Amino acid sequence: MKGIRLSLFGFGNVGKATAEVLLEKEAFFRERYGLKFRVVSIADTSGVVWLPEGIDLKEALMVKETFGKLSAWTNDYEVYSFTPEEAVKEIDAEVVIDVTNDRNAHEWHLAALKDGKAVVTSNKPPLAFHYSELMEEAERRNLPYLFEATVMAGTPIITLLRDGLKGDTVERIEAVLNATTTFILSQMERGLEFEEALRKAQGLGIAERDPGGDVLGIDAGYKATILHCLAFGPITFDEAEVRGIVEVTPGEMERAKGKGKTVRLIARVENGKVTVEPREVPLNSPLAVESHENAAMIRTDLLGELVIRGAGAGLKETASGVVSDVIKAALGLRRN
Structure with a gap:
């Protein structure tokens, strides 16, 4: 079973909740959808942890809980000082997940799409100010650009x-x-x-x-x-x-x-x-x-x-919307 490579931007409360769902429901996603997810990078405000073969999410959550920042995780992982735009270009992932509050994230969402990557986001300003540009780029490249968690957390008004x-x-x-x-x-x-x-x-x-x-x-x-x-x-x-x-x-x-x-x-x-x-x-x-x-x-x-x-x-509720979109993106990429 081919793993879908994920790049997670934001490891605050929503980012951690998303990682917990990916970890706890791994078997469910594999059995229900035939999907195996591999988180190859996680970014917080202190830096970017990147491991092409996949990051141990349980350990990542423990490091964040214990030290409050990923940059403390220096024993087993190298921490990079990429900007988000550098990270989406450098890191080989199929789905970029943005659960930050970065008001300028539309710039690196566009960079991700231009690099052939799907985007899933809970971040509202990119869509509230740049909806047309983002959707046109996604449609031009036939890539998923999904944002269920931007409105009503996981309650699926966007899908509706x-x-x-x-x-x-x-x-x-x-x-x-x-x-x-x-x-x-x-x-x-x-x-x-x-x-x-x-x-x-x-x-x-x-x-x-x-x-x-x-x-x-x-x-x-x-x-x-x-x-x-x-x-x-x-x-x-x-x-x-x-x-x-x-x-x-x-x-x-x-x-x-x-x-x-x-x-x-x-x-x-x-x-x-x-x-x-x-x-x-x-x-x-x-x-x-x-x-x-x-x-x-x-x-x-x-x-x-x-x-x-x-x-x-709510954290679980917002993670529900994010993870639902990650699954949709993965299934969409598999069909393309």
């Missing part, structure tokens, strides 16, 4: 819009796409001020130390832009109208509650228009989600209203 509604015309999508803001708004519903709710979210690890991407609506805007690209055609994040939750008050939450509603950060995607803003939704709406759930209401001409709801965050 890309492959599942071939005969339908999408008319509108309304969605809650950011779990951090849902948690903060839920706490404000209980009477907390925004700053108190944010501190609580940060204390629980739900919000980042720098929460701007979430609370200003940028993360949801990236995701909504990607959904527009799939459902209606390419736009960029610069064309989206985005307003976050920083100005929402407990009083507004209380007034909504009195009307049998709640406030959520809602992304609305229509042909040529993306808006993200706090909006009141009825308590019985699919968009009145709690915890780390995301939900999307997709209206089409044939199906009417379709609701997809599931985890929009």
Whole structure:
């Protein structure tokens, strides 16, 4: 059985979760799909570990857990100081996996595609700003470029819009796409001020130390832009109208509650228009989600209203989307 060579960029929480799934479900992937994966390189911010015959993932995870960086792994492996673009050109892999937050990753995604490599990513800015360029390059070279984990973690909204509604015309999508803001708004519903709710979210690890991407609506805007690209055609994040939750008050939450509603950060995607803003939704709406759930209401001409709801965050959940795409990419390459 020929192994599929993988090059993994990013070995933070999502990267480690992806490696754990590849390790733990190795036998399942072999039996179910006839696929054997071989991770030939792993990159974190300290350097790139590269071994053509395959890296011991169990050991890699142990080194990262113990020392916090791959560059500490000097006994058995050489650590290289490649840039990502140098790494994708130098390292012989069939699938490049990007689970970083590199805003300029589109440059090395393109380099990978031009070098004949498939790309799987959970990184949103490359698609939110460079969707057309990336997809055109992938199509020109007949290579998979897959990004399920960019929106709703592993809940397969990307697959649904890309492959599942071939005969339908999408008319509108309304969605809650950011779990951090849902948690903060839920706490404000209980009477907390925004700053108190944010501190609580940060204390629980739900919000980042720098929460701007979430609370200003940028993360949801990236995701909504990607959904527009799939459902209606390419736009960029610069064309989206985005307003976050920083100005929402407990009083507004209380007034909504009195009307049998709640406030959520809602992304609305229509042909040529993306808006993200706090909006009141009825308590019985699919968009009145709690915890780390995301939900999307997709209206089409044939199906009417379709609701997809599931985890929009979480390490295993995001790894599910990444690994699903890795399998699709591998099967696609095998067919070519």
